[in-house]
Amino acid sequence: MTEEQKKGGELVKLLKEIYPEPYCALEHGGDPWRLLVMARLSAQCTDARVNEVSVGLFEKYPTAADMASADRGDVEKLIFSCGLYRMKAADVIGASRMICEKFGGEVPCDMDGLLSLPGVGRKIANLILGDVFGVPGIVADTHCIRICGRLGFYPEEKRDPSLTERVMSGVIDPPEQSDLCHRLVQFGRDVCHARAPECGSCPLRPICHHYENTEKNEKRNERNTSAQIR
Numbered sequence: 031m032t033e034e035q036k037k038g039g040e041l042v043k044l045l046k047e048i049y050p051e052p053y054c055a056l057e058h059g060g061d062p063w064r065l066l067v068m069a070r071l072s073a074q075c076t077d078a079r080v081n082e083v084s085v086g087l088f089e090k091y092p093t094a095a096d097m098a099s100a101d102r103g104d105v106e107k108l109i110f111s112c113g114l115y116r117m118k119a120a121d122v123i124g125a126s127r128m129i130c131e132k133f134g135g136e137v138p139c140d141m142d143g144l145l146s147l148p149g150v151g152r153k154i155a156n157l158i159l160g161d162v163f164g165v166p167g168i169v170a171d172t173h174c175i176r177i178c179g180r181l182g183f184y185p186e187e188k189r190d191p192s193l194t195e196r197v198m199s200g201v202i203d204p205p206e207q208s209d210l211c212h213r214l215v216q217f218g219r220d221v222c223h224a225r226a227p228e229c230g231s232c233p234l235r236p237i238c239h240h241y242e243n244t245e246k247n248e249k250r251n252e253r254n255t256s257a258q259i260r
């Protein structure tokens with residue numbers, strides 16, 4: 031086991047202690063098509079808004095077959111408050127049509143099939159694979175990219191989802207990957223915020239590269255200030 035894999039194990043252990051029961055913030059009820067639609071709607075939108083909007087959307091279009099024949103203008107109206115509504119409506123209708131025409135009405139359960147659907151990239155594909163089909167994967171969303179960079183698994187300034195997925199897939203035990211990503215979302219919202227991470231009270235300090243650097247800089251500054259006073 032490499033040092034990075036040991037650190038990956040430590041990350042899993044610490045986050046499990048904080049969040050014993052991870053969950054997907056999108057309320058999809060275990061339905062892969064609903065998760066696909068909701069994940070597409072969630073781009074640049076909050077999960078809470080997506081959950082709210084999806085109630086009305088799925089009431090009117092409860093299945094992929096219903097969505098496949100939906101009127102685009104109507105879907106746009108229903109999802110308007112999620113933002114980017116034109117593109118998102120085109121994608122959810124397009125993906126639903128392809129699911130019906132090419133996949134017999136079932137969301138494909140493999141990466142290639144998922145990636146062939148409009149609006150589905152590796153982040154959404156890994157989310158569906160992990161949450162519904164039990165296939166391990168790293169969901170490289172904004173929280174995962176930011177936190178794993180701060181922890182030092184790769185340079186903090188890199189904001190590259192493929193790098194995050196590649197590196198983290200190599201250091202996190204596969205059965206832990208999907209749950210870890212849900213925990214990272216929770217942790218990113220509660221503690222390791224994008225703008226002002228709450229490092230002072232953070233339980234990940236012992237394994238955090240960002241914290242180590244900040245602490246070193248603060249000590250250096252303190253030394254410089256006291257030297258100037260003297």
Ligand code: SF4
Binds near residue numbers: 177223227233
């Ligand atoms: S110590 Fe700070 S930067 Fe590191 S994981 Fe915790 S909150 Fe994030």
